Amino acid sequence: MEKNIAVIKGDGIGPEIVEEAMKVLDAVANKYSHKFNYTQILMGGASIDAHGVPLTDEALEIAKNSDSVLLGSIGGDTTTSPWYKLEPNLRPEAGLLKIRKELGLFANLRPAVLYDELKGACPLKEELTEGGFDMMIMRELTGGLYFGKRSTKEENGELVAHDAMSYSETEIRRIAKRAFDIAMKRNKKVTSVDKANVIDTSRLWRKVVSEVAKDYPEVTLEHMLVDNCAMQLVKDPKQFDVILTENMFGDILSDEASMVTGSIGMLSSASLREDKFGMYEPSHGSAPDIAGKNIANPIATILSAAMMLRYSFDLDQEAKDIEEAIEKVLKQGYRTADIMSENKTIVGTKEMGDLIVANL
Numbered sequence: 001m002e003k004n005i006a007v008i009k010g011d012g013i014g015p016e017i018v019e020e021a022m023k024v025l026d027a028v029a030n031k032y033s034h035k036f037n038y039t040q041i042l043m044g045g046a047s048i049d050a051h052g053v054p055l056t057d058e059a060l061e062i063a064k065n066s067d068s069v070l071l072g073s074i075g076g077d078t079t080t081s082p083w084y085k086l087e088p089n090l091r092p093e094a095g096l097l098k099i100r101k102e103l104g105l106f107a108n109l110r111p112a113v114l115y116d117e118l119k120g121a122c123p124l125k126e127e128l129t130e131g132g133f134d135m136m137i138m139r140e141l142t143g144g145l146y147f148g149k150r151s152t153k154e155e156n157g158e159l160v161a162h163d164a165m166s167y168s169e170t171e172i173r174r175i176a177k178r179a180f181d182i183a184m185k186r187n188k189k190v191t192s193v194d195k196a197n198v199i200d201t202s203r204l205w206r207k208v209v210s211e212v213a214k215d216y217p218e219v220t221l222e223h224m225l226v227d228n229c230a231m232q233l234v235k236d237p238k239q240f241d242v243i244l245t246e247n248m249f250g251d252i253l254s255d256e257a258s259m260v261t262g263s264i265g266m267l268s269s270a271s272l273r274e275d276k277f278g279m280y281e282p283s284h285g286s287a288p289d290i291a292g293k294n295i296a297n298p299i300a301t302i303l304s305a306a307m308m309l310r311y312s313f314d315l316d317q318e319a320k321d322i323e324e325a326i327e328k329v330l331k332q333g334y335r336t337a338d339i340m341s342e343n344k345t346i347v348g349t350k351e352m353g354d355l356i357v358a359n360l
């Protein structure tokens with residue numbers, strides 16, 4: 001299989017961690033006789049420095065014409081970097097918002113995985129997480145409260161603020177389908193999270209998700225109220241496979257779930273749309289405090305590359321190989337500084353990449 005991947009190394013630790021992910025992708029390509037062609041483009045601070053804008057039309061065009069995008073991370077220290085003295089629409093993050101919008105990426109997928117080997121970092125009681133957990137949060141990214149009409153105006157002598165929340169059947173249906181497709185590749189369970197006892201958008205959400213579920217008879221669908229879900233994530237995280245939810249609930253729940261794992265350097269993410277195209281990046285930021293020191297954990301980015309293989313290229317076995325290689329390296333006792341614990345062997349960014357390749 002031959003695929004064209006647009007690569008955005010980005011800022012901070014971005015270039016170091018993407019380098020390791022490409023190394024792993026090449027090892028997989030070698031093993032299975034695939035060909036991955038990379039075209040590097042600039043975005044964020046690196047693009048501001050080179051072109052004065054966080055994303056050029058030329059770079060965007062290359063991303064649009066590729067099969068997928070692999071992204072490190074963008075941005076710098078918001079208090080000291082000159083990028084943050086620019087107008088908001090010229091700052092690094094504006095490039096990210098633009099590329100997401102231009103590529104039509106409406107679904108954000110964030111796994112929250114607790115590896116048995118790293119369960120010491122989990123803040124939950126050990127009996128709740130025996131054997132680890134592995135869930136996927138599917139958050140709607142382009143609708144809901146964050147994109148509704150808003151206003152603040154004076155009414156009866158005081159200020160009153162309004163934020164409108166809306167979802168169409170089309171918007172709900174397309175993300176629900178994506179979530180069920182993903183559940184089919186996993187443990188065939190979807191928990192749809194809403195607030196259907198109170199708000200109309202949630203009642204429509206529940207109705208449309210239930211309709212979509214009929215096309216996936218093998219997948220078990222369960223509806224859960226968001227307040228209960230927030231509680232269940234810390235009470236019994238092992239019950240979840242795919243959590244499907246709207247924009248704001250997903251914003252809150254995906255952060256909660258990632259904190260429950262205790263290992264930010266291990267968490268990948270994907271932004272998807274209806275077709276196979278996707279943009280893949282670690283959940284963490286550009287960590288400028290540790291950039292260029294060969295100490296950043298590349299695993300989140302390598303796992304994002306594995307998600308790319310699975311969800312954009314349908315290369316399930318290849319993705320699994322990467323995930324298993326990572327688990328092996330952890331079992332062998334190797335750790336980057338952020339996940340280091342007693343009696344383990346500390347390694348740098350490059351060495352971690354090499355170890356994963358060696359275990360492929």
Ligand code: ATP
Binds near residue numbers: 075290295
């Ligand atoms: P953003 O606003 O982009 O999310 P942030 O400052 O909130 O950025 P991160 O950049 O993710 O968050 O960094 C938070 C902390 O976690 C930092 O101290 C950073 O060094 C650490 N960190 C983040 N990613 C990694 C990684 N891959 N390896 C090691 N440490 C990391």
Ligand code: MG
Binds near residue numbers: 285
């Ligand atoms: Mg942050």
